[in-house]
């Protein structure tokens with residue numbers, strides 16, 4: 001939610017900042033802005049800024065028309081997902097102090113901004129925007145005027161702010177310095193050769209360096225051309241960040257010949273799942289987590305599991321519940337992170353809370369994690385982002401290895417979350433002695449075979465694309481699309497509907513197929529498309545029979561049924577209007593395959609409707625506000 005970049009170094013500052021914003025634009029794209037500080041050979045240093053409502057391209061068009069004969073010495077840039085104030089030029093960041101000497105950008109929400117604004121207005125300051133951010137710019141300007149030290153001024157300002165914020169600031173008369181601060185919002189430092197980066201996440205600077213420093217909570221960082229990086233706490237005491245290396249490949253941040261990032265990321269799924277599984281089993285057959293700050297005995301003591309997440313990650317959690325309960329016989333509940341702590345769930349030392357977050361920064365999930373820890377529960381994180389807050393604050397971590405996911409609608413992150421969740425379920429079963437090594441390795445063999453099967457599904461996507469195009473072309477053909485499933489097919493139905501809502505802006509709903517007759521079936525009209533996720537007819541034939549009945553129920557009321565079923569499933573083929581076949585798989589692992597056609601269905605339908613695939617309206621990829 002909001003992308004932030006800062007840079008000090010010898011490269012073209014405006015190019016580095018804009019390039020960083022381009023890579024962070026998935027975090028928000030309501031407006032964009034930059035502030036650049038120039039140090040001419042003669043005369044005083046000075047600050048210039050530009051900001052524009054809408055996508056980054058609008059800002060770039062303004063910058064392209066400017067004279068670049070003098071390169072800036074340092075700069076900051078911002079891409080916004082609006083919280084306070086509509087997306088507009090005046091609400092776009094950066095914001096300036098009253099004297100115009102300080103320029104500041106912000107990600108998060110300053111909760112006490114109302115009271116601070118009243119105080120500042122009473123002192124004669126005139127506000128130029130509706131944002132909460134502007135109070136921080138004015139406060140910083142006032143403090144900077146005291147001693148001309150940007151780091152000291154930022155320290156004093158942070159002591160007055162409440163809420164969640166990452167702030168970056170530059171001063172007109174200090175062209176070699178960018179100061180950043182973070183509380184409950186992400187900020188990482190990139191360490192180059194004589195050049196330094198600040199950013200919401202590493203994607204902004206991996207084209208230049210893979211060496212990074214992770215900052216802790218309530219820290220202030222100063223990057224200076226001469227002095228490098230210094231870190232201190234909000235209390236003013238010297239502190240340190242934690243160095244780490246980034247193994248994301250810059251190629252992952254490019255479209256690589258695909259029309260959209262999402263299309264590319266769908267195609268990367270076999271590799272991403274294979275990478276996530278690779279090397280996760282040691283020579284004794286035990287599953288290896290990345291960071292474990294809890295003992296095997298702690299795992300054995302667990303008597304209840306909660307899975308907590310948002311959006312697509314929540315759907316991965318819903319699938320995992322079936323696997324964990326089946327493999328470990330431990331009760332498992334799945335909760336939306338935004339509801340978790342308000343419900344006051346019953347948690348104690350023997351509860352394991354699994355938090356799933358691609359970004360590792362989702363505020364709802366982070367707050368749920370902290371609530372769980374306050375109640376003494378153990379927390380295990382599944383995340384795609386090394387150096388992010390959620391893994392850092394958890395007791396154990398398993399990283400997915402999806403690489404950078406740029407498209408706002410999540411695809412490869414979801415499949416890798418499933419793979420990681422299956423590993424966690426097997427780990428629990430192993431540590432608690434519920435499954436023997438050979439039973440675990442039989443499931444692992446199936447998991448290891450999954451990437452090859454996902455690749456087969458991807459090779460065979462043209463029929464579902466054609467169905468999507470036909471629906472888009474038919475008058476009112478896709479006004480409403482329903483998705484139904486049973487068992488693990490139910491969360492897959494929810495995920496299919498979410499993808500379609502996110503991308504195509506259509507009314508799409510996912511239902512447990514058995515629940516349809518209790519109300520939602522009244523939505524069906526002549527020609528309503530219903531996508532049915534059909535379980536394998538082998539092994540779970542009862543489930544299969546039941547969903548065939550549900551297909552008949554909707555067809556009897558005029559629905560047009562598209563069934564996602566196992567290859568060779570002649571019964572489903574005889575009932576559905578269209579079928580898309582996926583390779584045979586154990587029921588619990590089938591979501592790794594059945595989700596993929598639904599992703600393609602959504603992207604193709606949305607493209608046919610002319611939607612923005614990678615940056616759907618109103619959304620952001622990393623939601624760092626509650």
Ligand code: G6P
Pocket residue numbers: 310311312313356357358359360361362365408409410619620621622623
């Ligand atoms: C946002 C994104 C979703 C994502 C959700 C959770 O809403 O638009 O695609 O699933 O956040 O994100 P996380 O990073 O915690 O997995």
